[in-house]
Amino acid sequence: MRFGFSNLDPRPSLMNAGFRFGDRGTHTSRTIMLAEMTELLAAVPRDAHRDAYAAAIIDDNVLGKATTSTRRLTNQRLGELYALDPAVSVFRLFRRLWDVDERGRPLLALLCALARDPLLRATAPPILDMPPGIELARQQMTDTVREAVGNRLNEGSLDKVVRNTSSSWTQSGHLQGRGRKTRRKVDPTPAATTYALVLGYLLGLRGILLFKSPWCRILDAAPEELIALAGDAKRHGLLDLKHAGDVVEVGFPTLLTEEERRQSHGAD
Numbered sequence: 001m002r003f004g005f006s007n008l009d010p011r012p013s014l015m016n017a018g019f020r021f022g023d024r025g026t027h028t029s030r031t032i033m034l035a036e037m038t039e040l041l042a043a044v045p046r047d048a049h050r051d052a053y054a055a056a057i058i059d060d061n062v063l064g065k066a067t068t069s070t071r072r073l074t075n076q077r078l079g080e081l082y083a084l085d086p087a088v089s090v091f092r093l094f095r096r097l098w099d100v101d102e103r104g105r106p107l108l109a110l111l112c113a114l115a116r117d118p119l120l121r122a123t124a125p126p127i128l129d130m131p132p133g134i135e136l137a138r139q140q141m142t143d144t145v146r147e148a149v150g151n152r153l154n155e156g157s158l159d160k161v162v163r164n165t166s167s168s169w170t171q172s173g174h175l176q177g178r179g180r181k182t183r184r185k186v187d188p189t190p191a192a193t194t195y196a197l198v199l200g201y202l203l204g205l206r207g208i209l210l211f212k213s214p215w216c217r218i219l220d221a222a223p224e225e226l227i228a229l230a231g232d233a234k235r236h237g238l239l240d241l242k243h244a245g246d247v248v249e250v251g252f253p254t255l256l257t258e259e260e261r262r263q264s265h266g267a268d
Helices: 011-015 034-043 050-058 066-084 089-098 105-118 118-122 125-130 138-149 155-170 190-202 207-212 225-234 258-264
Strands: 242-246 247-251
Touching: 011 190, 011 258, 034 050, 034 066, 034 105, 050 066, 066 105, 089 105, 089 190, 105 118, 105 155, 105 190, 118 125, 118 138, 118 155, 125 138, 138 155, 155 258, 190 207, 190 225, 190 258, 207 225, 207 247, 225 242
Parallel strands: none
Antiparallel strands: 242 247
């Protein structure tokens, strides 16, 4: 199956779950802000509501921003990228898995941001089509973003999106280097695999197709490797897995609510 982020259907169930669509995104001005998210989630309890995250950023200044206006803007941008609201499925699942998997946090952050930022999603195909060791072609990234947004952004803004998205892919581990960035293979964890699978499940994918979804392609691993990681995730109580021959069944009884499971079947 070819990479398919560009074919995502903006149906109501996905938007209710926290997926965002369109030709706008936070990467016109920010990256995935992995360092800030790490500090923020260390300061705010997992069951906190959206206003607690805002208070931590703006009132308590846990991210050490110099001015109130910068704190407010940071709260807005992090909310755009991650929702910061347990009522939003994409964020609640992210936060649940973040707390059990420190090594997988860069991939978890990228996966969540991909669900939330169409501009970042647009840059995925050129990154994922690069073999390890190959240098990033900035012009290809620029052309990809231009195709996604049409004439909405000028050349300076396009260049900023390319810089920010390239930085995000570096923070996730897919790229390395500063001025000249090259592709590297990431090392997925059981929790990152679980998150990729559950995002695919919310899209309505089932069985082996879950392991061939756009989200799983982010993990740089073949379906067979991901099935093995899903087995590890099962042992940690993150998902249910049945695997016999070519038949694979995956469920998320401890992660998804009944309503989320119903909506994932396309019941908008």
